[in-house]
Amino acid sequence: MTQPRVTIVHERFTEFAGSEAVVEALARQWPSAPLHAPIASAGVLPSDLEGRLRSTGLSRLLRGSTYAHLLPALPVAMRSLRLAPSDVVIASHHAFATQVALARSASAVPVVAYVHTPARWVWEASMRTGEGSGLGAAGLAAFSAAFKPFDVRAARRVHTLVANSTFVADRIRRWWGREAQVVAPPVDTDYYHPDPRTPREDFFLLAGRLVPYKRPDLAVRAAARAGVRLVVAGDGRSRAEVEALAGPGTTFVGRVSDAELRDLFRRCRALLMPGVEDFGIVPVEAMACGAPVIATGAGGAVDTVVPGLSGELVEPTGPAGEVDAWARALAGFDAGALDPARIRAHALTFSRASFAAAMQHVVDGVLDGSPVPEPRREVRLPATAVHRRPAPLGTAAPAAGSR
Structure with missing residues (x-):
């Protein structure tokens, strides 16, 4: 079977954390896929993946790993990415990556968005304080209000949405009016394993x-x-x-x-x-x-x-x-x-192999033309209640009554 042409898009490579680990897993699953990001710092990705990374001129404007001053330019940069011909684009999203679905170079290509979360600072005012964005609370509030329609528009254009948990799938449902499949992120269960020689202690x-x-x-x-x-x-x-x-x-x-x-x-x-x-x-x-x-x-x-x-x-x-x-x-x-x-x-059940199998299932479904749930018309502001939902695709279901 011919392997599909996959392109992978990420928000930024300014540090290596959980979302970058997901991108690394995707890059190793599809070893021919180019990696795109509007901004990137050298040395963030493993050295064997650096040669596949394509960033934009915005990277020259980074101040170390600080990118807050570039925030308003990032949605435009995402929509302006020049992607190679692909059968499917996978976007790793926590702020702007779904904007690639509005890019001219992706107009005829199905986009799969792996959503770590919709941008909480866009949808929840409480998230605009504390961590600090560099824009100031008032500026970030104005930017969030202006960006929301583009956020929803891009989410509606995405072919398939994948959430990293049922908690995030609920946000997608409430904020974007879309349904999402759930695929848990990969965990390095090979490195993290028990040692029978190490006794448990009382702490x-x-x-x-x-x-x-x-x-x-x-x-x-x-x-x-x-x-x-x-x-x-x-x-x-x-x-x-x-x-x-x-x-x-x-x-x-x-x-x-x-x-x-x-x-x-x-x-x-x-x-x-x-x-x-x-x-x-x-x-x-x-x-x-x-x-x-x-x-x-x-x-x-x-x-x-x-x-x-x-x-x-x-x-x-x-x-x-x-x-x-x-x-x-x-x-x-x-x-x-x-x-x-x-x-x-x-x-x-949350291993790297489980993640790879689940994402392969998602991509195969997209390429096979499997039906996608229709977007809901209603987009509501966040509720405070937490809704518990079924176990993620690629994980074992809990015992009855366990949750």
Whole structure:
């Protein structure tokens, strides 16, 4: 069978994080596919993929890895990309990549958008503060209002939308009025694996950037109230604040290497995920090492953490009761009731091989002319409720009643 001509488009290559790992997996799945991005810094991609990358003149205007000053130009740059003749274009989207569907060079080509999330700062005013964009809140609000019609228009032009979780699929439904298939991002379950020589120890683990939306404050306050040991691996602008809240049983180890993180996964009693993530790679990496996960019962954790199998979900209670709810979960957690082998087997359903098979299925369906759900006419502003939906394509379905 002749391999299809695939082109891969990404927002930017200014750092290597979760979305870039998805692009790397796609690039290795289709080794002849050119990679396009409006802006790119040298050395971000693995060296063997650098030669396939095509960026624009905007890259010369980067200030180190800072691109905020280029934000207004990026949608136009996406619509102006000159793509090679292709059978399908795969766009990795978290802000502007779907705009490639409006490009003249993609006008006759089906576009598959892998959506890490629609741009939350466009659709949620609360996301325009805190992290900082370089444009200022007022400027970003004006830009968001002007961009929304183009965001919806491009989403309507995309042939097939793929969400990285049911949580993100719900945003796509509410904000863009479209249905999306769900394919979980790839997790390196080969590197993250158990070591039978490493015994479990009596500490909980919090790993990742210490920033407000990940709620490290909730984890350390709950650990102090429950009187349990907590190891915090990571750094970020909230570290000083979080250290001030921590009890005597909490230890901060700062940023750690991949090998050190894997060792912590293998030794911890359970990993904590108090924030609401679009998907959440770290919890699946921990599960691949046989560690259970205790997570807030919202966002991507609803897809990955199966109560009684791979961990426990703490139902959101609101600010008044959240510390008590988490403290009860930590104090009463029985790691011995969960089988590390079953946890590992569950994590394998999110492997790189599962991702590749699911994306191949999506692309084959596009090229075979499979019907695509019609766009809904209604596009609403975000609701606060979290809707739980079926397990992602390419992952094992949870046991009945487990969610």
